[in-house]
Structures are given as C-alpha cells and as structure tokens.
Amino acid sequence: MNNFIFTIPTTAYFGKGQINILGNTIKSHGGSKVLLAYGGGSIKANGIYDATVSQLNGAGISFVELNGIQPNPRIESVEEGIRIYRDNNCDFILGVGGGSTLDACKAIAAGVKYDGPVTDLFVDESGISSRITAVAPLATILTMAGTGSELDMGGVITVGEDHKKKVVLHPLLNPKFSILDPEYTYTVPEHHSMAGVADILCHLMEQYFTPDVAATVQDRMNEGVMKAVLEEAPKILADPQDYDARANIMWASSMALAGFQFVLGKPGFPFPLHGMGHELSSMYDMTHGVTLALLTPSWMRHTISTAPQQLPIFAQFARNVMGVSEKDDTIAAEAGIEALEAFYAAIKMPANLREAGVKEEDLEVMAEKAVENGNLGILTSIGKDEALQIMRMAF
Structure with missing residues (x-):
C-alpha cells in the first residue's frame, strides 16, 4: 500500500x-x-x-x-x-x-x-x-x-x-x-433518485478498480458500501418514504468520496468513466448518473479484453459484491457484469446509449473530447480510439 x-x-x-x-x-x-x-x-x-x-x-x-x-x-x-x-x-x-x-x-x-x-x-x-x-x-x-x-x-x-x-x-x-x-430526499423524483444511486455506485467502483497494491481495508470497506447500495436502492423504488433506505443511500453517497477514502494508498486518481460520462452530459445535458450507468459495463468488458492481467479484480467484484459463485475468473467476471446490468435495469436506467437518445454520429466527437487533456484510466490506457470503442459498445 x-x-x-x-x-x-x-x-x-x-x-x-x-x-x-x-x-x-x-x-x-x-x-x-x-x-x-x-x-x-x-x-x-x-x-x-x-x-x-x-x-x-x-x-x-x-x-x-x-x-x-x-x-x-x-x-x-x-x-x-x-x-x-x-x-x-x-x-x-x-x-x-x-x-x-x-x-x-x-x-x-x-x-x-x-x-x-x-x-x-x-x-x-x-x-x-x-x-x-x-x-x-x-x-x-x-x-x-x-x-x-x-x-x-x-x-x-x-x-x-x-x-x-x-x-x-x-x-x-x-x-x-x-x-x-x-x-x-423523500420528494426527489424516482429517476433522479436512481441516477444518484448509479453515481454513488460508480464513485465506489472507480476507486475499487485500480491496480492491486494490497489496500485490503479500503477494498473490503468499499465492497460493503457497494453491497448496501445494491440492497437499499430497490427499497426506495418500492417506497420513496422508506426512511432507513433513504438514510443508508444518503450516507453511502457521503462515505463514497469522504476524503476519497477508498482510493487512499492506491496509485493515481483515474475516474475514467467520469471522464467519458462528462461528454455525454456536455453534448446531451444528460443526467450525470445515467451517463455512468450507460458506460460502466462496456468499460469493464473493454478493460478485461485489453488488459487481461486485470481480470482478477473484476472476478473479485463479481464474487464479493454481486454474489457470483463461479470459480473460473473469466466466467465469474462476465457474470458480475451481467448482474450489474440487471441491477441498472431494475433501477430503470436506459439499456444503452441509443435508448438514451444519443446519435451514433456524435460518438467520435465525444470520444475525442473525453481525452483532449490526456489519456484516461489506470487499469488500461484509454485514448480516443479506446474511448470510441467503449462508446460504440455501449451504443
């Protein structure tokens, strides 16, 4: 560490x-x-x-x-x-x-x-x-x-x-x-409540998916908060005035970035999904959390494909957060991504960029703008071509 x-x-x-x-x-x-x-x-x-x-x-x-x-x-x-x-x-x-x-x-x-x-x-x-x-x-x-x-x-x-x-x-x-x-937060509309949930989850994941430097305490605490978010969000959908569910989601939001605690001791401060997601918000005025839900599964699959040495962290996420029991890392990682996609569907996030109203001809411009200050990422480097691949996969 x-x-x-x-x-x-x-x-x-x-x-x-x-x-x-x-x-x-x-x-x-x-x-x-x-x-x-x-x-x-x-x-x-x-x-x-x-x-x-x-x-x-x-x-x-x-x-x-x-x-x-x-x-x-x-x-x-x-x-x-x-x-x-x-x-x-x-x-x-x-x-x-x-x-x-x-x-x-x-x-x-x-x-x-x-x-x-x-x-x-x-x-x-x-x-x-x-x-x-x-x-x-x-x-x-x-x-x-x-x-x-x-x-x-x-x-x-x-x-x-x-x-x-x-x-x-x-x-x-x-x-x-x-x-x-x-x-x-009782009167926050459902869509914005769930977009906030997606934002919280991405803050946690982007601090989690970094190179392994044996920051075990940070990772295990992070896993616990991610699991709490997965458990509590559906309760808000069922009852917007469920005080305990609202309280747990609110505290998870605060804890996710409190002193950037879950990235402490780790190399860099990457947040590649935010770097790409901001361009969707810029061009389409899209709600921030929605952009992250749309891009995350594609970014995960891209990273596993281009940097297979990072596979174990995605398999760990699948088992420790998404409840996957598969022993093979490759199968487990994909099952974890599919479980995450199912969660996003359950909280009523759009299934893909097309459904969210994005035009395919805009993808290249957004990919270029996302990396205009340098490549994104730490598990694998994301330049314009890689950002475009991720966006096309999410489209």
Missing part, C-alpha cells in the same frame, strides 16, 4: 431535524451575512426553504439569494454568485440542494477570494486547483444523494459553448459542515 494523508474536516449533522443547528452553527463559524444558493423551486415546494430561512432569521443572520442553479451547473451561475457575494459584503455561503448546487457553491467560495477570473481555478497539471489559496466558508444542506459533494473537496462546472466539464479540487473546499436529513 502506498503512503497517504487522510483528513475529513467537514462536520456532518446526520438525521431528522438537524436543520435546527443551522443558525447557531453558521454564527459559530463567523457567518453574519449569508449567500443562500439553490436551484429550482423544489425547496420552496417541500418546505426546506422555509425551514432554512426560519433558522437564519432566528439567529439574526441576514442573507441574499442566488437561485436557478442548473443541473450540470454553468460557469455563469458561479460568476453571478461571486458578484452577489461581493456586492453584498457576504461572509458565508450556504448551498441548499443536490450536487449541482453544492459544486457551484464551491467554485463561488474559491472565486470570491481570487482576483482573477474564476476559470483560472480549475484543476491543473498538479492534480489540484493550485491557484486556490483562500476560500469563503461554506456549509451545505443536502436534498439529493449522489455526488458526495457534501463531504468532499471537489466540484464540476460546465464551461463554454461546448459545455466542457471543468473541475475545482482543493482541500480548502471541504464544507465547514453539512446537514444530511434523509427526509429531505
């Missing part, structure tokens, strides 16, 4: 009624004028907005609002948030929503402390956003489980006319605290 540093500076307030700590906890972090950021109108329809405002008013905290943050958040929302924060002399940011809102808030938090354009702050060749030296304090109220942004240091922002996905990543971007109330 390689050396690593592990820290999670975010405090998680998990469970029913945790909104009641909001006002005083913001004050304890020095907040007196808050930028309250959120997406569409759902938090007003389900009462979360009123509960948030009541907490702020009760603690004597003034606030201004940034609303309308889109799924796959745009740089324009980030720039507007920076302007509002500065014009109103804010000293704290509160993001209320799912991963898109939280990601935008992280970019805002960095941008308000930087003199140049916020586009300077995306990940560079160092692997982090090295120009970030200070950020505004940030807290989050999570309303949809999936991205893990409530307990990690990264965010993804959509930039430019070609909707390119860019990443902000820095330890300073960990929220000061996050409120995680599973009841706040």
